[in-house]
Amino acid sequence: MPGDRRPHPAPGLSVRTDGQTGGVPTRPDVPASFLAVHTRLTRPPLAPEVQVHVADDVVALWEAMETEGVGAGDSPPFWAAAWPGGQALARYLLDFPETVAGRRVLDLGSGSGLVAVAAVLAGATSVLASDVDPYSHTAIRVNAEVNGVTGIEVVGDVLAGDPPEVDVVVAGDVCYDREMTSRVLPFLWTAWTRGATVLLGDPGRKYLPGEGLVAVAAYDVPDVDEARPRRTTVWRMP
Ligand SMILES: C[S@@+](CC[C@H](N)C(=O)[O-])C[C@H]1O[C@@H](n2cnc3c(N)ncnc32)[C@H](O)[C@@H]1O
Numbered sequence: 001m002p003g004d005r006r007p008h009p010a011p012g013l014s015v016r017t018d019g020q021t022g023g024v025p026t027r028p029d030v031p032a033s034f035l036a037v038h039t040r041l042t043r044p045p046l047a048p049e050v051q052v053h054v055a056d057d058v059v060a061l062w063e064a065m066e067t068e069g070v071g072a073g074d075s076p077p078f079w080a081a082a083w084p085g086g087q088a089l090a091r092y093l094l095d096f097p098e099t100v101a102g103r104r105v106l107d108l109g110s111g112s113g114l115v116a117v118a119a120v121l122a123g124a125t126s127v128l129a130s131d132v133d134p135y136s137h138t139a140i141r142v143n144a145e146v147n148g149v150t151g152i153e154v155v156g157d158v159l160a161g162d163p164p165e166v167d168v169v170v171a172g173d174v175c176y177d178r179e180m181t182s183r184v185l186p187f188l189w190t191a192w193t194r195g196a197t198v199l200l201g202d203p204g205r206k207y208l209p210g211e212g213l214v215a216v217a218a219y220d221v222p223d224v225d226e227a228r229p230r231r232t233t234v235w236r237m238p
Pocket residue numbers: 075078079081082083084085086087108109110111112113114115130131132133136156157158159171172173174176180
């Protein structure tokens with residue numbers, strides 16, 4: 001068992017535990033050493049400027065989360081992959097840094113933190129990285145450190161409350177099932193109504209209706225599990 005269960009945050013990073021922005025993980029902190037043992041560092045094909053820890057064998061990882069981590073939880077280890085929607089968003093931010101430069105960003109459903117890191121590299125002044133999974137919280141912190149970026153604040157579930165005070169909301173691959181989509185879209189429309197720029201990265205999932213959205217970029221994202229790349233769109237709320 002790893003001994004250090006409460007690693008110190010990397011410089012410039014913090015994990016909010018005051019509950020003001022919602023969900024504090026109910027499980028203990030995941031030690032960074034868990035990622036070191038059970039994932040490998042890679043550069044996602046579409047955004048090789050960023051390094052993230054990924055797992056090749058998700059089933060083995062899930063078992064390790066149960067036996068060596070802080071429990072496997074209800075969801076698969078989404079945090080251990082660079083999803084097509086996240087890769088497309090990261091590419092977009094890196095190619096069009098003016099989208100976030102000098103602005104406050106919320107990365108909703110941050111997972112590995114790929115998009116959050118890309119936002120910092122593109123010049124965002126601050127990034128809130130929201131995820132409900134405590135493994136994601138550690139992954140974001142570790143991946144930020146690997147990429148030498150600061151200014152990312154890791155938070156839990158923000159969907160139940162008002163959107164935080166940010167200028168841009170980015171959400172990579174968050175419309176992966178009906179329930180998540182039904183929570184995410186009203187939140188994003190509220191953020192947009194209040195003046196935020198809202199961008200979604202999505203590989204054509206059926207739950208995301210195109211109505212009201214403007215396609216600003218599309219990429220073919222190589223997918224390790226698929227023979228063909230996934231056509232993935234960056235959508236902007238109008
Ligand atoms: C398919 S993954 C995408 C991760 C990352 N954005 C990417 O594109 O690589 C979706 C993420 O949403 C997170 N998630 C699920 N429910 C959430 C909620 N209510 N608030 C924030 N994140 C949530 C999951 O834990 C997971 O990390």
